[in-house]
Amino acid sequence: MMIIRPIETKDLSDLLMMAKNAGSGLTTLPANEELLLAKIESSVNSFNQKTEESHRFYMFALEDTTAGRIAGVCGIEAAVGLNDVWYNYRVSTTVNASSELGIHKQTPTLYLTNDMTGCSELCSLFLDADYRKGNNGRLLSKCRFLFLAQFPHLFHQKVFAEMRGYSNEEGISPFWESLGRKFFSLDFTHADYLTGIGNKSFIAELMPKYPIYLPFLSEEAQETVGKTHDNTRPALAMLKSEGFNFNGLVDIFDAGPLVEAFVGNIRAVRQSRLVTIEVGTAEDFDENDRDPLIIANTHYQDSRAGLVSKQALVGKRLLINKSQADSLKLKTGDQVRILSLRESTHTKTSTHSKISN
Numbered sequence: 001m002m003i004i005r006p007i008e009t010k011d012l013s014d015l016l017m018m019a020k021n022a023g024s025g026l027t028t029l030p031a032n033e034e035l036l037l038a039k040i041e042s043s044v045n046s047f048n049q050k051t052e053e054s055h056r057f058y059m060f061a062l063e064d065t066t067a068g069r070i071a072g073v074c075g076i077e078a079a080v081g082l083n084d085v086w087y088n089y090r091v092s093t094t095v096n097a098s099s100e101l102g103i104h105k106q107t108p109t110l111y112l113t114n115d116m117t118g119c120s121e122l123c124s125l126f127l128d129a130d131y132r133k134g135n136n137g138r139l140l141s142k143c144r145f146l147f148l149a150q151f152p153h154l155f156h157q158k159v160f161a162e163m164r165g166y167s168n169e170e171g172i173s174p175f176w177e178s179l180g181r182k183f184f185s186l187d188f189t190h191a192d193y194l195t196g197i198g199n200k201s202f203i204a205e206l207m208p209k210y211p212i213y214l215p216f217l218s219e220e221a222q223e224t225v226g227k228t229h230d231n232t233r234p235a236l237a238m239l240k241s242e243g244f245n246f247n248g249l250v251d252i253f254d255a256g257p258l259v260e261a262f263v264g265n266i267r268a269v270r271q272s273r274l275v276t277i278e279v280g281t282a283e284d285f286d287e288n289d290r291d292p293l294i295i296a297n298t299h300y301q302d303s304r305a306g307l308v309s310k311q312a313l314v315g316k317r318l319l320i321n322k323s324q325a326d327s328l329k330l331k332t333g334d335q336v337r338i339l340s341l342r343e344s345t346h347t348k349t350s351t352h353s354k355i356s357n
């Protein structure tokens with residue numbers, strides 16, 4: 001059975017293996033044992049309520065209970081930029097106009113901002129290649145919305161996700177080559193890794209201080225502003241279908257887009273609802289069922305989520321069997337939050353405000 005639960009210290013070796021397989025570009029999951037352990041501990045302390053609410057970091061693991069290993073992780077940072085500084089570029093417009101000469105010039109301009117300070121971040125999503133099938137990806141990504149829906153007071157009203165930016169087949173980010181490299185004299189992967197291990201003071205020290213007129217960058221770099229990496233497209237499509245939108249902010253290193261939503265507007269949050277558990281004789285979940293319900297218990301420390309068949313829902317009662325109840329830490333009479341894994345109201349929005357000179 002595939003279940004979602006808070007990550008534990010015993011998951012370190014599985015997590016390290018996954019981080020190594022992920023390669024570069026996943027800033028929040030660097031393949032560094034000490035750092036991954038620190039992340040796990042930070043999450044464990046958060047779920048144990050040993051950390052102040054705004055400093056909490058929640059990491060959920062997707063566990064294959066049959067294989068006895070974790071197959072993926074995802075995280076929520078309660079608030080970014082409160083211990084250190086959170087950076088983005090805002091894609092703004094500079095206008096120069098001369099009525100005398102009849103010239104009106106709009107120049108896209110990047111401004112360094114800390115605008116997301118205090119907001120909650122969806123981060124660290126990674127699913128092992130062997131498990132990229134069936135319902136796993138959606139379960140892993142969407143379980144976070146049920147947690148947000150259950151505990152909105154622990155998060156900022158605005159949540160966001162930074163999408164990995166464009167890089168070509170050789171792994172080169174044209175935006176980094178045209179801008180970052182000139183100031184940092186580092187490869188993108190190295191700079192990205194340094195951010196991931198929490199060493200961000202070099203950004204303040206080396207980042208260019210003045211706004212950047214976009215036409216001063218290479219054409220290739222200009223084209224990648226607000227563009228995601230090919231591998232990140234499915235994740236972006238999912239977030240858009242949940243109501244996330246591009247807000248004009250991009251990553252300072254690779255210009256990947258940032259998408260945001262108000263918690264109360266997220267489809268999964270709005271459509272999730274509470275029903276009551278009844279433990280009895282029910283069939284185990286069929287992994288081939290493509291249209292299941294995600295169910296999450298309403299516990300904080302013992303948070304669990306998994307999938308059940310839609311047939312399990314009878315009015316306001318959800319019928320599950322003993323083994324499902326045990327793995328989801330549920331008993332008859334408990335409330336659970338449910339959500340259809342697949343229904344979605346597609347909002348057609350672009351990640352890309354048009355950038356032209």
Ligand SMILES: NC(=[NH2+])NCCC[C@H](N)C(=O)O
Pocket residue numbers: 027085086087088162191192193195196200251252253254
């Ligand atoms: N791709 C990157 N590592 N970008 C660096 C900045 C990342 C993030 N916005 C922060 O301020 O920590």
